[in-house]
Amino acid sequence: MLAEVLGCFAGRFGRVEPRRAAAGFVTGLLSDLEVKTCWQLAERAGHARPDAMQRLLYRAVWDADAVRDDLRQLITDRFGGPDGVLVVDETGDLKKGIRTVGVQRQYTGTAGRIENSQVGVFLGYAGADGHTLIDRRVYLPASWTDDRDRCQAAGVPDEIGFATRSELAAEMITAALGAGVPAEWAAADEVYGNSAAFRAHLRGHQLGYVLAVSRSHLVPIDGGKTRVRADRIAADLPASAWQRRSAGAGSKGPRFYDWAWLDDVCTDADPDDGGRHSLLIRRNTTTGELAFYRCWTPRPATLAQLVRVAGIRWTVEEAFQAAKSQVGLDQHQVRRWDSWHRFTTLALAALAVLAICAADATHNDPTDTGLIKLTVNEVRRLINACIIWPISDLAHRLHWSGWRRRHQSPSPTSPLRTPPQP
Template structure:
């Protein structure tokens, strides 16, 4: 342990306890409060699937009832817990030049009853699949990043079928909202909560929306938003609009500068960048800010990416490149949330249950993000020279948390009890399924 000062089990245990304590007051009874803490610890554990059955077994419960009740019937407000988590994250990572990052991710589903599920495009599969899509807001601050908010996307096929919505527990006041509208709502909530932030970043699904861009300008947030190659860029005072890829094709070689968009797993991520800082807006020419077009070129393949930018005050190319590079932190958060704390492993169908499960996942992810950041800070302070090791990643921190903090239950009687319980429950479910099929065949 002495040879690896950044490994701090005692500090990590305090982080886990502190995150859970931040929202403990949202539970009026001690039982759901303890269950919520056990739920978060279970999400951090190394069990294969993070469902209520497995989480209950990991927590030492005799049945999954407490875990299921926490997601379905217990009295607590997932949005209030989300607010508490956001405050913890901002308290640790907050910075005046922080970036809010919007993106969506999908969970593949087999049935038709999970809230928001339908055949739709999801980047998870890279094609149209039966899926449930959530829109998320990430926060990238001084020395760390994680997810701070979430919204489940309800397609028109759901919002136009109020009976289906009622069956999934969707509140009557919830209507259809585009993904960019959900993103705008989360950004408004963050700004209203006085989250320190100067920038917003998103991919072209959001950057192509003039309404979304205007929403950010309304909050006086600078932005670097990806747009499609066919995006029309207003030039010459808005008198003409030219495709972004055509503008790039006509740029001289002298227009390109090689800069790093940040450090990745293999070192600095260098691209060639071109910046047109005399672009006018197509929505609000008197907004008092500065519009520009940023173009990124891959140094190996020549592939181009385009960004609409806006700043309240004059900005530098280095600032815009930094924000463009930070957008990828949300992808890292998705990967960690799914591979480490089970974001896509829930087996819930209802509106409240989805938000509750996802909020507790955000809590577990916050624990990992804070612990990884603390480990990096300890390594910097130690400054003992090149150790031949990379810094502790979120994945490695979770492995070490399971080694030092989360002790698996090895009691044989407990494991055998759960084996009998699972097999008995599955046998009853199979009998019910066969009986239902037989009745349907007799009726036909």
Template sequence: MLAEVLGCFAGRFGRVEPRRAAGQFVTGLLADIEVKTCWQLAEQAGHSRPDAMQRLLYRAVWDADAVRNDLRQLITSRFGGPDAVLVVDDTGDLKKGVHTVGVQRQYTGTAGRVENSQVGVFLGYAGVDGHTLIDRRVYLPVSWTEDRDRCQAAGVPDEIEFATKPELAAEMITAALAAGVPAGWATADEAYGNSATFRAGLRDHEIGYVLAVSRSHLVPLDGGKTRVRVDWIAADLPDSAWQRRSAGAGSKGPRLYDWAWLDDVCTDADPDDGGRHSLLIRRNTSTGELAFYRCWTPRPATLAQLVRVAGIRWTIEEAFQAAKGQVGLDQHQVRRWDSWHRFTTLALAALAVLAICAADATHDEPSDTGLIKLTVNEVRRLTNACIIRPIIDLAHRLHWSGWRRRHQARARRAHYTRRLNLELQP
């Protein structure tokens, strides 16, 4: 599978050197090494210096979006189907300094608070057999897009303008559907569900959606004559309005919630779109906590279908956890626009290897083995035990120890010299 994933985009490299480096890069992301920066990946690949890996992310000639397209096609050919779900969410990486593309003090769910961070918006794809990430966008705040000198220093193309996270998500969904990605549904959290423009874009594509909205979200009732908070609607529901259903299998069994479905409400400004608008409310069976979803389908749907899509939204959280914990999605040490997209694309390739292997193993294993399904974490462990052999040559390890210490000594002298020169200036 590693060879198949690497082979699907091998033709995007005009020279053998970057093609070989890309294969070693993805293999290194799968390897059992502590940190996955260019230095560590080069050492894992047996290089004497990190130059080839750094050149791959910075100067080498290849199109990361074209590689993304090839990966997307491979993934959707494995997991694709008419009821597949496109899942949108964003994730942040904590950063120091101000030069990394897109970094500023902003809220990130990674920390659960405002921190100096870089945020990326991602598109996940969930089919019957498996799920993984298929696209990515780096979020550029207004503080960046209004400072063209700063953008130029980070390599941001001149045509890139400010776009909200829902707009970036809409771009990825539009590109996926235009490329023929089979999907019948979309889902996202309330940061995207609260956007009327994002919802309208999905209806234009005639793709059904189950989008989380905030408890203070206003929905139109009575043909749009009145607008009511969704939590007020939930407070007036009788006990008979709730049905207990599973949102999918969890690690401890079915994820059971109580659901209330208000059909033919929440009609937006275009009531003649030919679809069916509804409001879905989820209640935690233990705590009573409520969650709310704006829903639309181009044709009649059942409660079971909407509940399934609402439950699939958590697959992107699982994908983020696997991408960061298993293939180092958040361990890049790059500052520039192209380098971020290149590193992230290769990380998605490594994640695809794990996701497809886990899905294929589920098909191949007998149904009654007494074992849980093979997870992406276990696939990576087995990959390292059986395929990726660590280099244990003592001379190679000592060479890299000396190289790191020598490089760090030069950097330290440069920093000290710069600091002293600044202090000596009148």
């Protein structure tokens, strides 16, 4: 599978050197290295210097978006199906300084507060056989797009202007559908569900959705004549309105919640879209905590279908966790626009290896082994145990120890001063 993933985009490199560097880069991301920067990946690949890995992210000639397209096609060929779900979410990386592309003090769910951080918006795909991430966008706040000199210093193309996170999500969904990704549904959290423009964009694609909204979200009822807070609607529901259903399998078995479905309400600004608007409410069976979803389908749907899509939204959280803990998605030390997209794309390639291997193993394994399903974490352990052998050559290890200590020397006469970050 590693060879298949690397092979799907090998033709995007015009020279053998960057193609080999990309293969070593993805393999290094799958390794058991604790830190996965260009230095560590170069040492792991047997290089004497990090130049090839840094050049791959900075100066080498290749199109990260084209590689992304190849990966997206491979993933949808493996996981694609008529009930596919496109899942949008964002994740933040805490940063120091002000020169890394997109960084500013902003809220990030990674820290749960406002921090100096960089935010990326990602698109996941979930099919019947598996799920993983298929696209990415770095979010540029207005403080960046209003400062063209700052953008130019970070390599941001001149045509890139300000776009909200929901607009970036809409761009990725449009690109995926235009590329033939089979999907009938979209799911996202409150950041996107609260956006009327984002909901309208999905309806324009005739894409059914189950989008989380805030408890204070104003729900239009009575044909849009009245707007009522979502939590107020929930408070007025009788006990008979709730049904207990599973939102899918979790690590400890089915995830049961109580659900209330108010069909044919929540009409948006376009009442003649031909679809069915509704409000879905989820209640935790233990804590009583409520969650709310704006739903729309181009054709009549069932409660079971909406509950399934609501449950699938959590696959993007699982993908983020795997991407960060297993393939170093958040360990890049790059500052420029192209370098961020290149590193992130190669991380998605490494994640695809794990996701497809785990899905294939689940599909092929017998059901009576008494073992849990093969996880992406265990797949990476097996890859390291069976395929990726660490370099134990003493001279190579000592060479890199010397390289690191010279390169980190504060002396201005050091022959290996730290170059600009890619």
